[in-house]
Amino acid sequence: MLDNILFFAILVKKGTKSVKIVTDTMNNKKVPESAISRLFVYLRELIELAKVGIHNISSAELGERVNQSDAQVRKDLGHFGQFGVSGAGYNIEELKSALEKILGKDKAWNVAVVGAGHLGSALLTYPGFEAHGLKVAAAFDSDARKIGRELGDITIQPIDDMAKAIKAKNISIGIIAVPAKIAQEVADKLISAGIGCILNFAPAGLTVPENVKLKDVDLSRELETLSYFLANKKSV
Amino acid sequence: MLDNILFFAILVKKGTKSVKIVTDTMNNKKVPESAISRLFVYLRELIELAKVGIHNISSAELGERVNQSDAQVRKDLGHFGQFGVSGAGYNIEELKSALEKILGKDKAWNVAVVGAGHLGSALLTYPGFEAHGLKVAAAFDSDARKIGRELGDITIQPIDDMAKAIKAKNISIGIIAVPAKIAQEVADKLISAGIGCILNFAPAGLTVPENVKLKDVDLSRELETLSYFLANKKSV
């Protein structure tokens, strides 16, 4: 049994002006981030369907299964091309591999975790990354006592080695799990080391250049939102 | 040090049609959920500012600090009333207490955790709830071996006792941390026990009546989205 466990939560930060995401596709139209998120849901459903041995599905059926309208399904797919057959629907195998390609699930990405406190340690040993094509390849901390320690199968390195290690190991995702005060500093270091994508667990509003994808993670806001809905619930 | 840690992530599920949120205010206008989420950020910033001894702030300054436009700040506040002074800005203490009231942070809510596996256990011992006015008041599991076990200061009860306990302890938030297959079943039980608000950690599309607030939590989708952005990044 686990004795000490931590949990955290992701919140898609919507208003960050410093982040303009490169979501253009084939024909230069912007794809809503929500659409991409739904594509992953379609993909998962398709994988399930494939397992069951079904080979074909209509947008209406697929939508039904994931609580979306048929039009939404078609529009979402439409951002990336034409995958269906008029009158017949979509071939599940084909659509599945098309989505895997579009969504980058056919590739693996190296991840660096910065900060080896509770949360950082959690991330280092979190088993879910691999299933999503992510490989934790390095961990950093500024605390001398933590450096050299092994967690999972990687060794914690000093933050000053970050730039070198990130380039050497071809790491493209940085996860920030440090206190809020130094989060921006860490972000800057990651960015100057050439990282493309930051998952930020610190409750701090980070500023990043437009070509870096920032995703903020904030359990507190989610929990808090719950209290709002309770406080303002109309007793129907 | 922690040996075993888990982490999870919240994703605001946007397309769920079954969930129509009661976000009406004073004058019956709908308030975007994103606005509410931002209000919490403003509130946190105000608390910081109050600590530093600042008493007044303009929408532009506040916005600056949290990466929002001045107009956004004013619009968000405008949904709930008029808190500012023309030409002078907002009194920090006043705005702080107004927001605390609006957002329900002045109340405490009882929470039930269903499912005492890794994630459920994590939640039971997660120290962050209290800071947000949430109190874990009960935990349930269907596994006979887990029943009776103590985690933190609460005892795991059989799922069949749920309805009783929820009413007895005046619990208004249910957290679902069970496998996807039984998530809907658990949700139905929670709802019929009169729960108002569900935080769902199972990767399952739950259906709930309109008067129940459902919030889905899904680390996978967040992680996945990262790969998409890497896969489709324009190298600029």
Added chain:
DNA sequence: GTATGTGAAGTAATTCACAGCT
């Protein structure tokens, strides 16, 4: 007949811009 793909219509959220208050 059946289901796609896609402009057009509709709905929602954000940003603009300025009248009016202090």
Added chain:
DNA sequence: AGCTGTGAATTACTTCACATAC
């Protein structure tokens, strides 16, 4: 002069509806 509060304009996302393809 400075800043709020708020309609109007803009931008973004979703739903409709139908011409088109099988």
